[in-house]
Amino acid sequence: MSDCGNIKLILASGSPRRRELIKLLGMPFECISVDADETTCRTNPAEAVAEISEKKARAALAARKSQGCSQVGLQPNEVIIGADTVVAYNGEILGKPLDDADAERMLLALSGNTHFVYTGVTLLYYDKAGQISQLSFAEKTEVHFADISIDDIRRYISTGNHRDKAGSYAIQDEFSVHVTGINGDYNNVVGFPVSRLYKELKAILKI
């Protein structure tokens, strides 16, 4: 991104995948791991991820305030970004697997079917009036899986790559042999919707 002055992005995430994605924006950034409450009463996946992304962004703001990064935890040239991803299938929201059996259950359910990946994003930034403003949104990507044999599912789980992944898979690793196609933003499945985030940042930063 050009002409972004001295804007700095603060990504409220310890995810190596999101750290790689934020580099694509071409702006200075730092990542901070936050310990946010990731529970929600919402059953609508778009609303659920938007809410949790807000909790992560606000946890980053609070952490930076306690670290003395300005009185409120945000400098005028900074934008805090929170993101949260879930898989929605057949009326159920699938988060990270509890254990290997839970991962096997999820992947067996998704095999041969179409599911949706939702990523919610919250931006905290200074508006023109000098107040901290919030923008939250969610993006949806449709994902199609081939029929996956139980042997293939167990082999994938044995790699450990399913851990800490919503829906128990990563679309960018060896699991990709089972993904016949998607409809939407690929990066939204990896970690956050890079294209939508670029558009929203351009709008709020007027660049």
Added chain:
Amino acid sequence: MSDCGNIKLILASGSPRRRELIKLLGMPFECISVDADETTCRTNPAEAVAEISEKKARAALAARKSQGCSQVGLQPNEVIIGADTVVAYNGEILGKPLDDADAERMLLALSGNTHFVYTGVTLLYYDKAGQISQLSFAEKTEVHFADISIDDIRRYISTGNHRDKAGSYAIQDEFSVHVTGINGDYNNVVGFPVSRLYKELKAILKI
């Protein structure tokens, strides 16, 4: 892939992107750069990429024959893979840009519009009768671009990342901020359709 015995894939490509993709199949492989005739009289993009992928695979076979890799250039446990990618937009086939001005013309045309990426794949392998068989196919992925400013196009071209890329962009680099979504296999845009290739290899290798 399991139970693949001592099967080895021979990728007829010097592309670093395709080298990364073939690793996802989890099978032993080697890559060889080939000097194939990449011209075709075909105007149908699916037929054009299938034909050029065959030329690349056959060039690899000939090169290996001349190197003494068996009398015909293929061992019974080997599968040669050729691949070729083009962009199709508005009835025109866009290959690699001739120069920076050609890249700018292509990206301006694609800005704000939907185009299709076609990758053709040819497999050369020993069939049950001990003869070399050929399987060729093409996969299509729809790609949507945001409106891209001329400044953003020129900044991308200044990185040099557009060179040697069909359509003058790589979906996996910083250009991804301009890709609002796709419909189909993402890896088909990067270099070849990993999921379809996995399925076809399982079928011909009976694993």
